[in-house]
Amino acid sequence: MSGYPVAARDLTVRFGATTALDGATFDLPAGGLHGLLGRNGSGKTTLLSTLAGLRTPSSGSVLVDGVDPFENARVMGGTGLVRESGDLLSDASVRSNLRLLGDIRSTWHADRADELVDLFRLDRRKAVSALSRGQRSALGAVVGLASRAPLTILDEVYLGMDAPTRQLFYDLLLADVIEHPRTVILSSHLIGEIEHLLERVVILHAGRVLLSDEVDALRAKGVTLTGAASAVAAAVDGLTVVATRDLGATRQVTVFDDLDDARLARARSAGVDLGAVPLQDLFIHLTGEESR
Template sequence: MTAVIEVRSLTKRYKDKKALDDVTFDVRKDTIYGFLGRNGAGKTTAMSIITAQNFPTSGSVRVFDEEPYENARVLSRMCFVRESQKYPDDAHPRHALAAARLFFPNWDQELAERLVDDFQLPLRTPIKKLSRGQLSAVGVIIGIASRAEITFFDEPYLGLDAVARQIFYDRLLADYAEHPRTVMLSSHLIDEVANLIERVLVIDRGRIIMDQSTDETRDAAATVVGPSAAVDDFVRGREVIHRESLGRVASVTVLGALGAAERAEVEAAGLDLAPVSLQQLIVRRTQHAAGQPVSQTQEVHR
């Protein structure tokens, strides 16, 4: 494995709050990551420090085996598209794209022009007069057309409708297939991006709680459904991260992949296995890590 980003014991403190708490992880070359977590979990802070737009309280970051801060060799190889990107008041989208063309050595102008058409972006409208979706499109176009070796998308598609978001996913994946690079995609729309991402990096309350391949993540839990007593017998001794009850029927999500023998045991007990989506798993793992109750009972009144 070739790591293009190495984060070691990274801590960022704001007064009495830790935005990042002794975080350590590596980011692999030519891989699409889902950098996932709740609002305020530390995603933007981590990406800002990696791209030298913020400073750590302690710990270290190395990108391409170098310190990124005030390092033009490193910074020109990274693109950070953030949801709150600011532009000069008199700037138009064509100005933002022209500036990006000068900064990023791998910039593809033809690709940028195709993306402008795809997103129907008005190039001569002042950026301050763009809709929320059009403003997001400016960042998405820069992020894809830059073809930077490392690209961070920090919720850049807020305001895009479902069709525009799908265009983003399709164009990113198609260009990644022809021009592999490292992409870190921060998103709340986990199930929408599930088919794009190859590795999952989940942060909660400033700490990394998951760092594994998407396939490993999907196999990391199972939901067993059936009569409550039979379900309870099967899950006894396992780590339960979510439970729902509806009358006498229970649905319980447990951590750990089920082998062939265990699946046969589920079938013999008359129970069913329900799929656990990536979003469900991450939400439930995050709740579990926070110590929230795993039991949720719904009563049926007749």
């Protein structure tokens, strides 16, 4: 599978007295769609800028395709960081911007860009500054998809899109990565909308890596247990509880832990109902002040 692998080791980035990233360590394999999740101010944009070679660590290291990306022409040329509007020339037309990208990006697919412009119903003659916020976001999506960079980083590129346009973007992204494999990192707050796309996630919280794992493995650890308070308490004894809710004599508990089949069977036999936890709910529980 093509694409660049990404690794960070004790990665720390400071801005004066502010620590934006604090000892972040994780690995993302080459190829596939990976999610970078975190609340506002968690360090996501700082991390993505560092991966793209746009800033250097204060300490620790980051490797893209096995090398430090900073001032590495090969790796930086194969990395596309796209923010909401694509970081384009605002006074130039859509057509001019796409032509410029074709001149400077070796992986650029002009025909695909034209198809995407039509799909998103963008006016090629308009200056970027004359587009609505939703249209600028769609243009950023065009840039990210048509660049087909070995490492494509999409930093909340969906923000200005309405729901139908976001769905179109997700469908196009998934199809394009399947047809043209590469490494894609998708930063997003709309976890419920994208979790079906992702193979692996990194969850940042207050500049630290809270979790880094395959999505299926995270889902397997998250379980809700609902039943009589005493039965639920016995079932979760010794497990990591991330949320608890009581309603009269009934208690619902969310755990994030390794649950073996024997424990699950005992919980069921005690009248406790078991349920899956969506990735978004896990994210909310794990990054909440009460859980921490």
